[in-house]
Amino acid sequence: MAGIRIGGLASGMDIDQIVSDLMKAERMPLDKLTQKKQYLEWQRDDYRDMNKSLLEMDQLIFDGVLRKASFVQKTVSLSNPGALSIRNINSTADFSGTVQVNRLASAASMYSNGQSAIDPSKTMEGNGIDVQTLKIQAIGKDGNLGAAKEIKIESTDTIDMVISKINNQSDVSAYFDKATGKLSIISKNTGDIVGNSEISLDSDGNFWTAMNMDANSEAAIANNVGKGGVNASLTYNGMPIERPTNTFTINGVEFSLKAVTTEPVSFSSATNTDAIIETIVKFVDKYNSLIEKMKGELEEKRYRDFQPLTKEQKESMDEKEIERWEEKARSGTLRGDSVLSGAMNKMRLDLYSVVSGLVGKNQLAEIGIKTSSNYMDGGKLIIDQTKLKAALSENPNAVYDIFAKDGATTEEKGLGRRLRDTIKSTMLNIEKRAGKASSTNNAFTLGRNLTSIDSQINRFEDRLIKVEDRYWRQFTAMEKAIQKANSQSAYLMQQFS
Template sequence: MSNMRIGGLASGFDTNQMVMDLMKAERMPMERLLQQRQVLEWQQEGYRELNQKLFSMRDKVFDVRLESTFNSKNASSSNTSAIGVTATGIAAEGTYNLEVTQLAKGAFKTSTADLASYQIADGKTKMTLKEQFSTDLWGTLSPGEGDTGAFNINGVDFEFDISDDTIYDIVNRINAQSGETGVRANYDSGVSRFFLSTTSTGADAKIDISGTMSSTNGAILLGSHGLKLGNADNVSTGQDAVFNFNGTELTKSLNIFSLDGLNFNLMSEGSSTVTVSADIDAIVNKIKEFVDEYNSLIENINSKLAEKRYRDFHPLSKEEKEQMSDEEIELWEKKAQSGLFRGESALMNFTSSMRIAISSLVENIDTKYNSLSQIGISTSSWTGEDGKLIDAKLRDEGGKLHIDEAKLRSALSDDIEGIKRLFTNSSEDPKEAGIARSLYDQAVAVTKIITVRAGRDSTLQAIDDSFIGRRLKNINTSINSWEDRLIRIEERYWSQFTRMEQVLNKMYNQSDWMAQQFANL
């Protein structure tokens, strides 16, 4: 088919406008598909945003569904300068006595006297061991070993050459093997001392350089003519922490350790009384976080269910947007998106089941606190005893929860184990299941329903098998077909108008010829 288009040369018609008007009518079925696609995309986005809020609420419910939340403990030390302490959930409440008689320490070796001065001589950038220790060292070296030698730390050999190595080369070589030897080295030129220390503390920490005896030069380097670390056969060892805990003497290789659910940090010798109690503040904060997330979700769902549907406000086409300002487009689309979830059954059922769980009694949990209202968590009444409205704002909250914090704290102080069961009790019988467990199960169920309906944010459109995802795929297929069809229709219109122009042009030419012939008679 020819792509040449002749527009109104013979007829004088505005062919381009006529084709545009004809195509506008032809395009209407596809415009309806585009509108349907936009509505589905809005619904999909709304469902997925709601699922994110459900996930957030589910996570907060999960916190109060765990027994560990209600096992939070506080620990205090009467002597914080000597003994630091924190508690985990397994620590038993009560008072403990701790007396530290010895701190854990590592092993160390230090030069017993000042080393030869480390100075840069004759413009050199470094001074070798031979230059630094002068005749103190190299004058006593074994002729058989020359300027080289080796020493051994905790079973690991280190080689050296006094003509080439500096004292810092020795430090770096030792530190490179600290993972194997458990020993680190340091040289402080300010105090002219060489240090060896273990990377850990306790009686098992040691610095053993006895293996150096197999190398004469190694023993000399570490000995009185070199680094002055004392006798090579003298093994330095660390020491354990020694303390008395509630009448029992114990030892630990570290000053930071855990015992009976308590984390200790021993800083000096001394005694302390450690007190462990329930961390009411932490528990209240977790419950508050749950209530805040619950209320946020309830508010969001209620607003979606109650939104008015403006059926006269359809999704705007590209041409319609071109005729409107950005503000007009925003206001229009706000109304077009309103009410998409009005009366949505899954959301209505979910909010109803949540309200039932929130207000239900939990049976057979062996406590007088068997409902949230008994611990200060409830929806507020908006009517008086006579049934008349006293607070329209509370009525419009749609089931939000309110916390009487003083009542909640009092209940936790009175029976924290009972309140733990109120939230966390596990049972096959729904009447005996803890409130947090019931809410969690309901949140999981509705997120699955929404995922089946709208998919997940991370799901690629090509593999989205959700209800809306499948509908969008079908609509996109139809739109693609319509786009191809409309191209053919437009080409057909142009072909028809072009032929008309060609026929008219031929007629006009014939008419002109005939008129010329008559004029010549």
Template sequence: MGIRITGMASGMDTEKMVKDLMKAQREPVNRLQRNKYSVEWKRDAYREMNTVLADLQNSMKNLRMSSSFNKKVATSENDSIVSVTSKGTPAMASYAIEVIELAKASTPPKVEFDPGTTDPKTKSDSNFTLTLKKGTETINLDITTDDSLESMINKINSSSAGVKATFFNGKLVMSSEDGATFNVSTSNVNNNFKISDTPSSVESGGTEAIFKINGVEYKSKTNTISFDGMDITLKQKNAGNPLVISTKTDVDSVYNMVKEFVDKYNAVIETINKKISEPKYKGYQPLLDEEKEALNEKTAEKMDNMARSGILLRDPILTSGLTELRRALSTPVQATGVNTAFDTLSEIGIGGPPPGKYAYQENGKLHIDENKLREAIRNNGEDVLKLFTNYSPEKTDLNKKFQESGVAERLYNQLDKIMGKITKEAGASGNIYDESSLGKKLKQTDEEIERWEDRLKMIEDRYWKQFTAMEKAMSKAQSQGSWFAQMLGQR
């Protein structure tokens, strides 16, 4: 940049004149910058919709799994004799339980030492090796003068010896976890913890529980057993008088899962419907930085929001996507094994809004008839399961695959397609430039802005050269005029 002379000879505000001239020259760049803001807003709006759709898809994980519909509740005829909780999917509707003997706990193999102290912080007075041997496995633990009785116990408990140590009432007790005998030995029998070479006792006492389930006898070391997806606790003997454990579909669990899906689906389509019907305000366009600076913050924010509104008005990707989601939910499931009396959501109590003056405003929201849905889950649980989760093995005929698939499977796949279209248009979150349509457009706009900025720099330099030349010429003319005036004055 050369020397710039600013109105010294002419008296004109050259800097302001150049700035005013450049305003007109910058108009093409301003249009590009506004367009860039609009594209960025549209990209961000698309990505926001993709986040909403992905959240819905992720929430449908359980709805696509048969196990989610097979949850059972198990109840006992008499909890004081046998109690039960269901943790899986029991195969039968009832189980006859007869408790012949209850299990009694045994005393595990153990070794007991008297360290002669009541303080677990007492430190070792020497370095020694503590050896724990169980069967063919030998574990050596190095105990140093930095170790206290407490830290030695921690070393034992964190080892793989299968021996646990405790310090209680002044006694150091080591016991076997699995009932196998073990030996304790030390490299220094004179240690102040008074640990010596000692074999453990053997497991003593204890009896196994003996019980029958549906006439088949079983044994267990404990009174709590896991059987066919149930945790059963034996409490009293009832030999010769078996009681019944009954299982049935966990209606509340399945109903709540379906209701959570419906609520999430309704929230998502409400969000999308608002976006595609958002009003567009003509005459408002993105503000440039200098325009924002000239306004107060609230006014600038309001004008930007007006310009941003309607960025996805009647968007074809989202509009057609909502149509496809409704089709996935409303089309009957047509597949072998699917009960035609339960092949649509409406037949289990999930449908559109009740008829009325404002029903059209629901825009595809789902409504639940709670009594009808609960009854379907309770009495036709297998049919409800297939309606949601039926899987089609069809590979080539996509229309057939759609018809045979359960509504949850269809919806999941349709969400995949919609999000794929949006990603192709707007890219993935976090990417500034990518191969999406809007990403390419942004890159091209930035490149065009950069070219224009270079061009404007040249134009501005040319203006300054012209004004500088004018100022120099006027300054020279003024100097000559002064000289002539001085010469004439001397005569």
């Protein structure tokens, strides 16, 4: 704790200002440490921002040119779109043919064989229904009988609560008509199970009996309180076939039946080159944007005369001056960085090299994508859309392989896979140097440097406190000596007078 400080009462000097000026000189090494810390923090943040851009590029490659679905997009023409819709799932070849819809698939259903005595306002216990487990078995999406679903009924449940449980926990939808006291059940899936019921009901209590429900849809049909499921019937390219649902897939193409027709519906497909080109354009634009950013960081000028501002310096400047100063002070944090320059060179090599193992087209130039002739662009890509469209129209699968072919070596891998490998290794190298938001300082190089600087700052601040105390002790001693001399002088003057 500092002792009593006498600020120039005897000497008439401005001791506060003198000590402050002396401490400014003493603080100069500390200011340099603080500025160095600020610069390292800027550098760390710029590295992490670069990693964010690399991650965005990685995700765009994965969701775009590496997805088979991006290259099998097709436009389908139909002579009667009101009766049928067709969507390509994974067929790489164009397709055509005819479909005549003879019958739509429908679901089995059944309802109460007479009015029940259920009071909707009462609980199961109030209606005399046991606490029990309902068992409901129904046709599945594949047209086969699914596993029985068990539903627990509590004594405190109302009929509305039971209906909700059935709808949420089984393969049927139930409805209780409070006006007639009847329960209806319909399968969630369409189709006919030959020789079996599409809906079967069981329980270890009296719920179904109380609802006057038959044991299954076959019994309900016999009692004229139900109907069976029906398969869709169609003639596909002249061949009669059946399916349990109105939506099904043939050879990677999804068909959805909408209405019965009296004559065949013709269909044909063509490669949707515009949609595929859009995917490739997004990839090229993102790559060019990344190259531009990396090139900008590597070539950004470093203004060594503009060091980060100290707190005292900021206090003497307005906001615009601070903004202009820090714009230059922060410039060039990644100038000439070896990790980024190495990544740029590797990315260029990834895209320009031939993909080995491919028959026919095996590099970007052959599908209309080449490098800019302006060396200032840093290797940006340019698309010849006419040539690219022709390549896609001829064989979209060949274009997909250029980007997405898998292989044991870099040479055998498609361009998109090569880029992802380079991006991931670059991000890992940057993380080793700058970490990520969740990293502790001792986990990466710049963090350890920042921790070291913090320790130096703390030690220097302790030293400054001691230096300032020493200055004040010295000036206080001087003030006391002057005060004592003044007192003696006054005493002598008094004696002589």
